[in-house]
Amino acid sequence: MKAANTSIAKTMIVMGQEARGAARVLARLDSEQKTSALHAAANAIRQAAGDILQANAQDMQKARQNGLSASFLDRLKLDQARIEAMAAGVDRIAALDDPIGQSDQNWTRPNGLRIARVRTPIGVIGMIYESRPNVTADAGAICFKAGNAVILRGGADGFHSSFAIATAFRAGLQSAGVPANAVQLVPSTDRAAVGAILAGLEGTIDLLIPRGGKSLIARVQREARVPVLGHLEGLCHVYVHEHADADKARAIVLNAKMRRTGICGAAETLLVDQSCAVNLLPLIAADLRAAGCVLRGCERACAVFADMQMASEEDWGTEYLDAILSVRVVDGVDAAMAHIEKYGSAHTECIITENVAAAERFLAEVDSAIVLHNASTQYADGAEFGFGAEIGIATGKLHARGPVGAAQLTSYHYVVRGDGQIRP
Amino acid sequence: MKAANTSIAKTMIVMGQEARGAARVLARLDSEQKTSALHAAANAIRQAAGDILQANAQDMQKARQNGLSASFLDRLKLDQARIEAMAAGVDRIAALDDPIGQSDQNWTRPNGLRIARVRTPIGVIGMIYESRPNVTADAGAICFKAGNAVILRGGADGFHSSFAIATAFRAGLQSAGVPANAVQLVPSTDRAAVGAILAGLEGTIDLLIPRGGKSLIARVQREARVPVLGHLEGLCHVYVHEHADADKARAIVLNAKMRRTGICGAAETLLVDQSCAVNLLPLIAADLRAAGCVLRGCERACAVFADMQMASEEDWGTEYLDAILSVRVVDGVDAAMAHIEKYGSAHTECIITENVAAAERFLAEVDSAIVLHNASTQYADGAEFGFGAEIGIATGKLHARGPVGAAQLTSYHYVVRGDGQIRP
Numbered sequence: 001m002k003a004a005n006t007s008i009a010k011t012m013i014v015m016g017q018e019a020r021g022a023a024r025v026l027a028r029l030d031s032e033q034k035t036s037a038l039h040a041a042a043n044a045i046r047q048a049a050g051d052i053l054q055a056n057a058q059d060m061q062k063a064r065q066n067g068l069s070a071s072f073l074d075r076l077k078l079d080q081a082r083i084e085a086m087a088a089g090v091d092r093i094a095a096l097d098d099p100i101g102q103s104d105q106n107w108t109r110p111n112g113l114r115i116a117r118v119r120t121p122i123g124v125i126g127m128i129y130e131s132r133p134n135v136t137a138d139a140g141a142i143c144f145k146a147g148n149a150v151i152l153r154g155g156a157d158g159f160h161s162s163f164a165i166a167t168a169f170r171a172g173l174q175s176a177g178v179p180a181n182a183v184q185l186v187p188s189t190d191r192a193a194v195g196a197i198l199a200g201l202e203g204t205i206d207l208l209i210p211r212g213g214k215s216l217i218a219r220v221q222r223e224a225r226v227p228v229l230g231h232l233e234g235l236c237h238v239y240v241h242e243h244a245d246a247d248k249a250r251a252i253v254l255n256a257k258m259r260r261t262g263i264c265g266a267a268e269t270l271l272v273d274q275s276c277a278v279n280l281l282p283l284i285a286a287d288l289r290a291a292g293c294v295l296r297g298c299e300r301a302c303a304v305f306a307d308m309q310m311a312s313e314e315d316w317g318t319e320y321l322d323a324i325l326s327v328r329v330v331d332g333v334d335a336a337m338a339h340i341e342k343y344g345s346a347h348t349e350c351i352i353t354e355n356v357a358a359a360e361r362f363l364a365e366v367d368s369a370i371v372l373h374n375a376s377t378q379y380a381d382g383a384e385f386g387f388g389a390e391i392g393i394a395t396g397k398l399h400a401r402g403p404v405g406a407a408q409l410t411s412y413h414y415v416v417r418g419d420g421q422i423r424p
Numbered sequence: 425m426k427a428a429n430t431s432i433a434k435t436m437i438v439m440g441q442e443a444r445g446a447a448r449v450l451a452r453l454d455s456e457q458k459t460s461a462l463h464a465a466a467n468a469i470r471q472a473a474g475d476i477l478q479a480n481a482q483d484m485q486k487a488r489q490n491g492l493s494a495s496f497l498d499r500l501k502l503d504q505a506r507i508e509a510m511a512a513g514v515d516r517i518a519a520l521d522d523p524i525g526q527s528d529q530n531w532t533r534p535n536g537l538r539i540a541r542v543r544t545p546i547g548v549i550g551m552i553y554e555s556r557p558n559v560t561a562d563a564g565a566i567c568f569k570a571g572n573a574v575i576l577r578g579g580a581d582g583f584h585s586s587f588a589i590a591t592a593f594r595a596g597l598q599s600a601g602v603p604a605n606a607v608q609l610v611p612s613t614d615r616a617a618v619g620a621i622l623a624g625l626e627g628t629i630d631l632l633i634p635r636g637g638k639s640l641i642a643r644v645q646r647e648a649r650v651p652v653l654g655h656l657e658g659l660c661h662v663y664v665h666e667h668a669d670a671d672k673a674r675a676i677v678l679n680a681k682m683r684r685t686g687i688c689g690a691a692e693t694l695l696v697d698q699s700c701a702v703n704l705l706p707l708i709a710a711d712l713r714a715a716g717c718v719l720r721g722c723e724r725a726c727a728v729f730a731d732m733q734m735a736s737e738e739d740w741g742t743e744y745l746d747a748i749l750s751v752r753v754v755d756g757v758d759a760a761m762a763h764i765e766k767y768g769s770a771h772t773e774c775i776i777t778e779n780v781a782a783a784e785r786f787l788a789e790v791d792s793a794i795v796l797h798n799a800s801t802q803y804a805d806g807a808e809f810g811f812g813a814e815i816g817i818a819t820g821k822l823h824a825r826g827p828v829g830a831a832q833l834t835s836y837h838y839v840v841r842g843d844g845q846i847r848p
Contacts, residue, residue: 375843379840398651398835416799
């Protein structure tokens with residue numbers, strides 16, 4: 001074991017150096033070169049469909065032997081249609097505007113200096129993610145689009161699939177004349193590789209993007225020696241204000257909880273104003289029950305809708321990612337915001353109301369990455385925001401917050417054009 | 425000692441909690457409240473001039489006893505004029521536009537959702553800085569302007585001065601009805617306080633801004649458990665291209681090196697193209713020598729200007745912060761950029777040329793926080809950029825880069841306004 005760890009540690013250091021070298025080349029590619037390289041990667045994935053399906057069959061067989069859940073197997077499974085969707089996703093990212101070189105701020109100083117803030121790549125990104133093979137292509141393409149090299153470390157259960165996808169992706173890049181090492185996948189399921197990435201690979205990793213369960217997040221918080229763009233849990237709230245429109249409230253709550261229960265933007269807690277709980281909560285609750293949702297309510301919620309379990313203190317802090325919703329009756333917007341501040345994860349929260357003043361207070365004072373008025377929390381998604389694609393939803397307050405697309409994976413520098421100015 | 429450490433550790437945890445509480449209030453203040461609170465703080469500093477001067481006399485006496493340098497004593501010393509300048513600086517920050525609540529991006533999705541990216545405070549900032557009392561007022565005011573609470577830890581040699589300034593600042597805030605704990609100064613010179621801040625004060629610090637010498641930077645890299653906005657050294661380069669205008673080149677190099685040698689934007693290395701070295705370098709070098717600058721050159725540089733020492737390999741990587749300049753003759757823009765990539769600190773670099781293509785290549789490919797064409801590196805300054813004030817120059821690539829003013833000490837969140845949209 002010791003020998004293996006040493007060997008993977010050495011491999012990782014070399015990967016870091018290769019990534020750094022590739023990043024230097026990437027930073028200087030023009031938009032057309034990046035676009036055509038990504039289209040080449042997409043086509044290489046299509047051409048490698050046979051290899052990818054074979055690798056996926058290996059992963060699926062092992063996952064079944066390990067007794068993994070049906071929903072897990074579904075996320076892991078690939079077929080021709082999913083491979084085509086993955087390749088089409090890479091083509092879509094290829095077609096996005098190039099964020100690099102764009103200038104969002106320009107001004108001229110009284111002394112004639114012209115200053116522009118221009119987007120630049122970040123450099124080398126380390127990405128640790130769950131056993132979802134399609135993320136290999138998505139994350140590789142988004143990082144590449146923004147001129148960054150990426151070192152990918154996917155979940156062990158999808159290793160063969162991810163490796164086959166990454167191999168095709170890299171062959172595509174190479175065929176387009178750009179460094180294959182722009183996208184590297186750790187060629188091992190050894191957990192020591194994660195530790196090496198968290199330690200920064202001797203200073204070669206500029207930014208770490210961890211995605212995964214609580215044990216990964218805890219390990220990142222303990223061990224990471226590099227800047228982290230965190231994607232924590234989405235304990236999203238929907239607050240039905242006393243002046244909510246009943247139809248909107250029913251439709252939004254049902255959609256926010258039940259459209260897809262396993263995504264981070266799914267609602268986990270419903271807050272309902274006392275003054276409308278008696279009339280509105282039974283209707284909302286009946287919709288949810290009819291759709292197969294289990295309800296866990298506070299005392300006041302249970303009092304107005306019988307088919308509800310009592311919620312425990314733990315429920316308010318639980319991201320179910322399942323057809324379960326905690327329900328609390330509150331006394332107005334202040335109480336709702338206090339509940340969100342205490343239990344929320346600063347991901348996405350929604351207020352449903354026809355009262356503009358209440359909505360604006362909620363939107364201004366709730367400090368979550370995304371705050372919505374009269375719309376489903378399931379809109380917390382880069383594609384829905386118009387970013388074309390996303391690598392996740394950042395819940396920290398530094399660098400990027402909310403959906404992280406290619407533009408969010410950039411830095412900037414200031415370009416100053418003068419005509420001989422010297423400082424007095 | 426152990427007891428003292430335990431006691432300061434406890435004090436620090438309480439400071440973190442107080443800062444968190446203050447940050448919650450600050451995030452909800454409107455622009456007028458923040459502006460008038462900062463004017464009150466400025467006036468309180470003016471009124472406390474007597475106390476501040478007395479405290480400063482204590483620091484000065486001890487610094488003289490400790491044999492600190494004349495330039496150190498000059499940075500430490502306060503008088504009526506400097507106190508007025510400090511108060512006026514706070515007034516200027518008060519008068520800046522409020523970055524909080526501003527929206528720099530707004531768009532509407534095809535489904536009618538209106539999305540705005542709105543600036544929000546970061547929360548609690550920890551700031552560790554050198555023994556410069558005026559930074560206490562500056563940093564307090566800039567953090568406050570952006571709605572952040574700040575915990576300040578100034579250098580031990582300026583402790584009494586900083587404490588008197590912070591006391592006045594806090595009294596001013598309190599008189600304006602805002603929490604004094606928005607601005608706190610660590611009430612101890614115990615170095616254990618720095619360790620406590622680096623550890624994050626039990627999760628209450630959102631961002632750490634360290635300023636100081638190499639030993640602090642090394643300690644931060646080793647110990648910090650919170651995100652860091654780094655202000656590293658400024659090993660700035662001026663590159664005189666073969667098509668440089670001779671007069672601009674002479675004026676800019678002299679200004680970049682000698683206007684003030686102790687600031688991070690001062691030039692430390694001059695690169696000169698071989699093709700213009702024979703004609704131009706002797707003129708530039710003579711200007712510098714006449715101004716009292718010591719020159720350390722490569723072999724080719726020494727060959728064209730006799731009054732120059734031989735540079736060692738170490739010189740290329742040294743930030744002198746003094747009247748010393750290393751000089752290297754290079755073969756064109758690629759060689760100049762390679763030198764900068766190898767030895768630079770990604771702070772500020774300048775190209776002097778009348779050749780637009782060469783300038784644009786340099787501006788696009790040199791990955792430093794600030795790149796200039798035909799202007800002095802000493803423009804690397806928040807006030808010169810029009811930011812009103814700055815807390816330093818960030819040299820990392822994450823969150824903020826270049827001059828860090830109030831607007832750079834913010835995060836953002838997405839506000840989404842709908843009319844009942846549910847996701848298909």
